[in-house]
Amino acid sequence: MEDEIDFIIDGAKEAMTDALNHLEKQFANIRAGKASPAMLGSVMVDYYGSQTPLSQVANVSTPDGMTIAIQPWERGMIPEIERGIHLANIGFNPMNNGESVIISVPPLTEERRRDLAKQSKAAAEEAKIGVRNDRKNANNDIKNLDISEDLQKSLEEDVQEMTDAHIKKIDEILAKKEKEIMTV
Known part of the structure; x- marks a missing residue:
């Protein structure tokens, strides 16, 4: 008993x-003003035909409070990462410099x-x-x-x-x- x-x-x-x-x-x-890698937690990327979380194909970091930097492990993944961010519909506009993807987080x-x-x-x-x-x-x-x-x-x-x-x-x-x- x-x-x-x-x-x-x-x-x-x-x-x-x-x-x-x-x-x-x-x-x-839930975004609270400053940039955080967790903001991209829902982003899925097409990695050789299978949907893969962004964190498994790139290093996601925040160099400052208003920027998220995404450094892919393979340079060819940059367009797929940008597409994944757009498809996640989280309100960010990614930019790439040829080597990484950068997202400027606008103030709320x-x-x-x-x-x-x-x-x-x-x-x-x-x-x-x-x-x-x-x-x-x-x-x-x-x-x-x-x-x-x-x-x-x-x-x-x-x-x-x-x-x-x-x-x-x-x-x-x-x-x-x-x-x-x-x-x-």
């Missing part, structure tokens, strides 16, 4: 942590900053919903166990404390991201 309880609690904790990790990955793709407008903040709030809300669903699933599993009401109540309180801690962490991550987005 103890193993089943541990399995339910550990499963809920792992699922809630996964929701947090997913949120952080989503936030890495106030309106775009507000849109990104809304997008961040929506992603955080999705993460909270995921955590609450994990709580519901854990509580249902606890109710299906053949245990005393006192133990059941105690376990549900533990799950609620875990849920509250994860939701607080989501709020902290969101506040940090909003501050990053709104800072000019």
Whole structure:
């Protein structure tokens, strides 16, 4: 019986942590003013007939806060990299100098900053919903166990404390991201 309880609690904790990790990955793709290699995370390049992530065909770096430099491992990949960036539709206009691809990241407008903040709030809300669903699933599993009401109540309180801690962490991550987005 103890193993089943541990399995339910550990499963809920792992699922809630996964929701947090997913949120952080989503936030890495939301641009916050300064250039970052993560901004090109969704770019796929046609590499000898197969779609390959940009990071596997080139070195992506940020020499300064407003520029992304892409140094392909094969010079012949430059047109494919440019095509991949255009197809990803992330709002960047790549330029090449014959040896590398350079992207100038334009500064964000106030309106775009507000849109990104809304997008961040929506992603955080999705993460909270995921955590609450994990709580519901854990509580249902606890109710299906053949245990005393006192133990059941105690376990549900533990799950609620875990849920509250994860939701607080989501709020902290969101506040940090909003501050990053709104800072000019």
